[in-house]
Structure formats: C-alpha cells, structure tokens
Amino acid sequence: MSAPLAIAIDLGGTQLRAALVAGARVEARAAEPTDVAGGPEAVLAQMQRLIGAVSAGSPPEAIGGIGISAPGPLDSEAGVVLEIPTLPGWTDFPLRDRLAAATGLSVLLENDGISAAYGEWRHGAGRGLSHLVYATVSTGLGGGVIVDGRIMHGRRGMAGHIGHFTMAPDGPRCPCGTIGCFEAFASGSALGRRARAAAAAHPLSALGRAATTGAVDARHVVEAARAGDEVALALIDDEAALLGRGFASLVHLYSPERVVMGGGVSAAFDLMEETIHRVMRANLMAAFRDVVVVRAALAENAGLVGAAALVADRPAS
C-alpha cells in the first residue's frame, strides 16, 4: 500500500509553498512569492491557486486533507494565526476554518517549528525515537519538541519556543523584543551580524573581500570556512560553541534522546559538530552526556513533510 496523500502548505515570510506529499515523498510542488502587501485575504487566494496546481492530477477523495505549516505565535488548537512578525495584517486570523470553507477539505494548522519537528520525527533524522528536540537555525532559531512519544503542545499549542530562553543578561536584542535569548546569539542572523563585524575588522580575509561587493551573511561564512578562511572558521567555531551551550540547556529541559539540527546554518554541521559536542558535554550533567546532535535529514522539506504527516496521522473522527 502506498502512503496516503495530503496537501501541505508552508507559509513563509517570502515564499508560499504547496506540495502534494505521500509519506516523505513530495509528489508535486508549487510556489509563489508570498503576497505580503495583500494580507491574509490575498494569501488565502494564493493558497487555493497553489492547492489547485499541486492536486490537479489527483482525485479529491484520494487527498486526506491539508496541513499548513506557519510561523507563530499561532493557536494550533483553535486553528488561528495570532500574529506573524514578518507578515503585517495577520492578527487573530482564523486560517484553518477559512481555508477549510474555501476548499471543502479538512485543514490542520501547526507551528512551522513543530511541523518540521514532526516531519523529522516521522520521516527524517528522528525516526523511531520517543524524545526529540528539533532546532532550526536560520533567520531565527525555532523548533519543536517530541516528548514521551508525542508532540509537546502546551497552552494554545505554543510550547517549544526553544530560541527564547535567556542565555545572558545583556547582549543583542532578540526579534521577540527581549535581551539575550538563545536566538539572539545563535541564529543565522546573529552569525551574519558577527560576520559583518569580522569582515570590517579583517578586510583582507575572504569575508572582508566579499563585503566589498555586498552585505555578508551566514551563507558567506559557511562558504569561506569551507575554503579554509581563518576568520570564517573562527566565526563558525564561535557559532558552534553557542549552539553547544544552548543545546545543553535544552537537553536538561526536555531530556531528548537526540537533538536534530536543521535550517540554513546546518549546512555547516560537519564543520561545527565537534565543537558543538565538546561544549555541550562540558555543560551537561553526567546523566545527559551521551545525547548527540545530528543533522536534519529532510532539509527544506521538513515543514511540508511534517504538515502532511500530521494530516495522515490524525486520528479518524
């Protein structure tokens, strides 16, 4: 028997993506730049268009439903987007019920961190585990937690904001508004900020030269580090140490069997792995020291595969 089909939507601040998914396999995909200016009504119309495109070849009765992966904070129980910092106008929008009414399909709305965590758990680097922290390190630092064989939801489905514990009493301001969060130190954006400072300080380094033709970001650091640039390697090592420290805290807090790291910065996982583990172990109590960090398996498909798996695994009602 082949895996059941579901439609997955990934609502991002720049791209709106849809896919027809069977298990871990993306059968069809379509995407448009998110109509930011048009607000939720315009994006709802985009979603319907993309759903039509990816499901064109499939009989409606073969499709189990629609899973939406969206940035938070959102209320996954009520199916309502509470707010999306990167998308103005998305306040208290009942996305689940509006899309269900528009399509006639059952719809499920989940936090993008949780969707991706679920994807990695069911079909990726966390298969077969009961306890798992998924961390996506890119523009922000988000994720989701599987514990005791199920997704940790918490009140309004908002548990697992793993990037927002205070890691230092001062330091950079976090996009969430407070000071010194794990995200503010260790996200890809934070790495990019440090890279720009390092480029200015070391104008003859690979990063310094790259900075003469445009703004340097986390991607440039990874490329320059791969090419052996000392300044970039030091930045990567600092990033790994920050991640090791933050992951140690998460291991004490959630006691996972494994930490799965995804997001853009995980492209440098092989360069960071040793330092991540060394620093993590130095910060862990003995009973936790055998927990390891692995790279995510589904890359940028984790959210889509996860949202579809949530639909496929939903108990029949």
Next chain:
Amino acid sequence: MSAPLAIAIDLGGTQLRAALVAGARVEARAAEPTDVAGGPEAVLAQMQRLIGAVSAGSPPEAIGGIGISAPGPLDSEAGVVLEIPTLPGWTDFPLRDRLAAATGLSVLLENDGISAAYGEWRHGAGRGLSHLVYATVSTGLGGGVIVDGRIMHGRRGMAGHIGHFTMAPDGPRCPCGTIGCFEAFASGSALGRRARAAAAAHPLSALGRAATTGAVDARHVVEAARAGDEVALALIDDEAALLGRGFASLVHLYSPERVVMGGGVSAAFDLMEETIHRVMRANLMAAFRDVVVVRAALAENAGLVGAAALVADRPAS
C-alpha cells in the same frame, strides 16, 4: 467513597519522611534523619521501619502501594537512582525493586520535582489545569512540568531540569558543575550567598546584626524583609527579578497556563509577586504575557502527596 490509601516516602539529603496519604490528606507520618553514612542499604532498612510505623493501623489490602519521591538524576522508568549528589554511595541503586522485594508492595520511584509537581497538579495550586510548570526554590531550584494533561518525562524520566538552563555565560558555578544556570542565580542557596555578602557590606542592617551570631541564609532574608529591613528588601527584590526572568524563559519553553512556585523561598512570595510578574512580562512575547505565577498550596507535603497520587492514579495492570 474515601480516597484510596497509599504510602509515600520522601528521600531527602537530611530527612527521610514517610506518610500514609489519602488524596491530599496525610493520615499518618513518621521521619528519621537520613542515615547518610550507612548508604542505600541502611536507608532501605529505615524505609521499612517508617513504612511499618505509618501503616500500623491499616490492613495491608487497603494500601495501594508505595510512591517514593527522591532527588535525581534517577531513571523513573527503570526505578533506579542514578546518583544523588547529597548522598554518597547512591550510584545506580535499584531502589524500586529492592523496596518492592522487601515489602511485598508495588513501588513507584519518581523524581522529587516531578512528584511535587504532580501533587500540586492533582491536589494543590494547579488543580484542573492541562499545562503547568512547578518550580521549587529552596537549596536548589528544581521542579516538574505537566504538559498536554500529563507529566513530561522525557528520556529516562529526566525531563524538566528547569534550574539548569544557562542564564549567563559567567556568574556563579552551579552544583551541577557548570556555570551560570538559573539555579546558580536564583536558588535559596544563591540568595543566602548574596545575603552573606550584603550582611558584610551593611553591618548595621538587620542582616548584618544577624550575621554576628551565626551564618545568614535565605530564611534570615525573608524574616528581615518582613520586618522592613531595606537591605533585605533589596535582596528579595533582586531574587524576584531573577525568578521573573527565569520563569519567562520557562513559559516560552513549556507554554504552561500557570507557574506554581514552592520551596522555602516561596515563603516570601507575597513580597516578590509584583516584581516577579513585572520582570516576567517584560521578558515574555505578547502571546504569553497573561501567564501568572502562584504560590504552591501543599507546602512541604507536595512531594509526599504527589508520590501517593502517582500510586493512586496508576493505571491498573
């Protein structure tokens, strides 16, 4: 129908306590100083003696079992104490099976933080909630998490080490071995340390005068603050700010409906409440800002009531 009876044991670094418990009511209790030097075998004999004392008036068939609340790290699935920092010789000790063999009763072993969290959830300040963080602020800073209507256990039952996330890259060394944990800043021991420094700095304050007759600790701070001593009030306010900051992180991580604060330092809850909430809200994302902290209801009985409730609520096998 009256609540079923269970025997609860609270294994502490100084006191070993046993109780016969029905619901939230302690029907009988007995205690001895923990035989630290005698190690696990001696303490096992103490447990049997105390169990005999509290169950003397009850027919064996009326007793549902024994619940043990013990410091961690321990493996609650396997019923094994992995290590107890305050009790030498307790390494990989199969306490559950040993006590079951000695008494003929079924035994359950749970982390003291989780036991107390469960007690407050079922019979205390968290009744009726689905999502709850319990924090006990005393010698250490521990606790337990209820999420999605159940205890969060994690791998080996070790989830919810809420005092051990890194709150600062430097600062005091934590008993867990690393630097700058929430516990290292905000436990009762940390408050006592600051109190001794303040007493030395302000010899004419109430704390300074108290210091001439013996070592000052958190208890003295609470007493002096109640008497209006400015130095003690400032210490309490600093403590409240540290707790507010740490609780904000925990709210982002677990999304509880409420934080329940117990432990010795919670004796000053009324003096700290306003600052805790002000600092917590300043550090929370908007969607989390309505979460409040309340004082625990079961005081020093939380662990006993919780361990007994775990026995009473255990699914029949």
